[in-house]
Amino acid sequence: MKILILGSGGREHTFAWKIAKSPLCKSLFVAPGNSGTHTIAHNIDVKVTDFEAIKNVVITHAIDMVIVGPEDPLVQGIHDFFLSDADLVNVIVIGPQKAAAELEGSKEFAKEFMYRHNIPTAAYKSFDVSNIEEGYKFLETLKPPYVLKADGLAAGKGVLILKDLNEAKTELKHMLLEAKFGKASTKVVVEEFLDGIELSCFVLTDGKHYKILPTAKDYKRIGEGDTGLNTGGMGAVSPVPFATEDFLNKIETQIVKPTILGLQKDNLPYKGFVFIGLIKVGDDPKVIEYNVRMGDPETEVVLPRLKTDLVEIFKAISEERLDKINIEIDERAATTVMLVSGGYPGTYEKGKEITGLVNVKDSIVFHAGAIQKEGKTITSGGRVMAVTSYGKTYKEAIKKSYQNIAHLHFDKMYYRKDIGFDL
Ligand code: AMP
Numbered sequence: 001m002k003i004l005i006l007g008s009g010g011r012e013h014t015f016a017w018k019i020a021k022s023p024l025c026k027s028l029f030v031a032p033g034n035s036g037t038h039t040i041a042h043n044i045d046v047k048v049t050d051f052e053a054i055k056n057v058v059i060t061h062a063i064d065m066v067i068v069g070p071e072d073p074l075v076q077g078i079h080d081f082f083l084s085d086a087d088l089v090n091v092i093v094i095g096p097q098k099a100a101a102e103l104e105g106s107k108e109f110a111k112e113f114m115y116r117h118n119i120p121t122a123a124y125k126s127f128d129v130s131n132i133e134e135g136y137k138f139l140e141t142l143k144p145p146y147v148l149k150a151d152g153l154a155a156g157k158g159v160l161i162l163k164d165l166n167e168a169k170t171e172l173k174h175m176l177l178e179a180k181f182g183k184a185s186t187k188v189v190v191e192e193f194l195d196g197i198e199l200s201c202f203v204l205t206d207g208k209h210y211k212i213l214p215t216a217k218d219y220k221r222i223g224e225g226d227t228g229l230n231t232g233g234m235g236a237v238s239p240v241p242f243a244t245e246d247f248l249n250k251i252e253t254q255i256v257k258p259t260i261l262g263l264q265k266d267n268l269p270y271k272g273f274v275f276i277g278l279i280k281v282g283d284d285p286k287v288i289e290y291n292v293r294m295g296d297p298e299t300e301v302v303l304p305r306l307k308t309d310l311v312e313i314f315k316a317i318s319e320e321r322l323d324k325i326n327i328e329i330d331e332r333a334a335t336t337v338m339l340v341s342g343g344y345p346g347t348y349e350k351g352k353e354i355t356g357l358v359n360v361k362d363s364i365v366f367h368a369g370a371i372q373k374e375g376k377t378i379t380s381g382g383r384v385m386a387v388t389s390y391g392k393t394y395k396e397a398i399k400k401s402y403q404n405i406a407h408l409h410f411d412k413m414y415y416r417k418d419i420g421f422d423l
């Protein structure tokens with residue numbers, strides 16, 4: 001098969017790394033890709049939301065399968081675009097159709113879905129300019145801290161957690177009346193704060209059947225001890241040690257099953273990954289959010305633990321026979337540590353040369369914000385590379401990642417030295 005991956009992060013390098021091993025993969029393209037995918041696939045300089053340009057690539061290279069990495073093209077309807085075009089209709093697309101991608105595209109849509117299908121989540125109400133006064137009143141009925149969420153996609157920045165009631169009211173006003181997050185905050189979901197520890201559950205579905213992949217925990221804050229600003233993710237661990245068999249069973253019966261059944265009942269066409277952001281409150285899982293793609297950097301620990309051929313799995317998804325596939329998981333733990341540009345998630349410099357990659361032993365370096373230029377690997381983004389290792393335990397794995405990071409260098413490189421500290 002000829003396969004195209006859309007995206008340019010560590011997640012997409014990991015997909016490419018895994019797919020390149022498949023005997024079913026004849027040639028592999030990544031658009032736009034990065035310095036990591038450059039070494040194992042053909043990078044094509046096309047934007048993930050430029051559907052006409054993607055169509056061109058698919059036709060020129062006779063692509064059989066497209067794997068969509070990030071959420072934007074899914075929420076904008078790339079799968080529907082393929083289905084409605086006679087030249088593309090037979091190409092396999094991994095990722096939900098637009099109607100189902102609303103699970104990530106609209107927080108209100110996701111909350112209504114959870115309520116309709118009795119999936120445990122925080123109590124909420126949503127507001128727009130027409131009922132902002134009710135929003136203030138609803139906030140008064142809640143206990144602090146207050147959780148405000150821009151309804152639409154806001155590049156991971158649309159959630160505010162505030163300790164003070166007046167501050168929460170002011171922020172609600174900023175979001176609704178002053179478009180704090182642009183169009184994304186035309187509507188705001190106000191919800192109950194859930195106190196607990198977070199983890200992520202990844203599910204593959206063909207729309208009818210599902211398979212649960214290993215759990216992972218990511219570290220979102222920039223600072224050690226989970227302090228400072230939110231980032232795309234600074235590291236991850238899989239499996240999650242506190243996710244016992246009993247707890248995993250609860251996730252499956254209370255959340256995964258009703259989610260997949262709910263997709264069917266609501267006629268939401270879904271062939272792809274469901275990423276369920278969970279929080280463990282007491283002994284019970286509750287859903288914080290759905291994403292309609294894999295997580296980054298969670299992919300960098302989940303896919304390395306998957307032994308089964310991923311292309312085989314994707315083919316089964318397209319043919320709605322996922323129930324016939326046996327998913328094999330590596331018993332070992334995997335961890336990843338993200339190296340980022342100094343200043344991230346605020347402003348940072350790009351174009352710094354990355355050295356020491358040849359000295360890495362026994363870890364896998366997944367490139368993210370890095371490109372190949374004039375024979376050098378240089379930084380091109382905030383999150384630059386993820387250093388993944390295996391171990392009998394996550395502690396052993398994390399030690400290996402840190403040992404190898406010592407070989408790597410670029411100007412103003414920063415990383416968290418405490419990934420896994422809370423486990
Ligand atoms: P989201 O973009 O929905 O993943 O929210 C970003 C982060 O905000 C989550 O990863 C949680 O850490 C936090 N968060 C969101 N909703 C809640 C909630 N209801 N209670 C506590 N924390 C939350």
Ligand code: GLY
Nearest residue numbers: 232233295296297
């Ligand atoms: N690491 C969180 C995400 O991919 O959304």
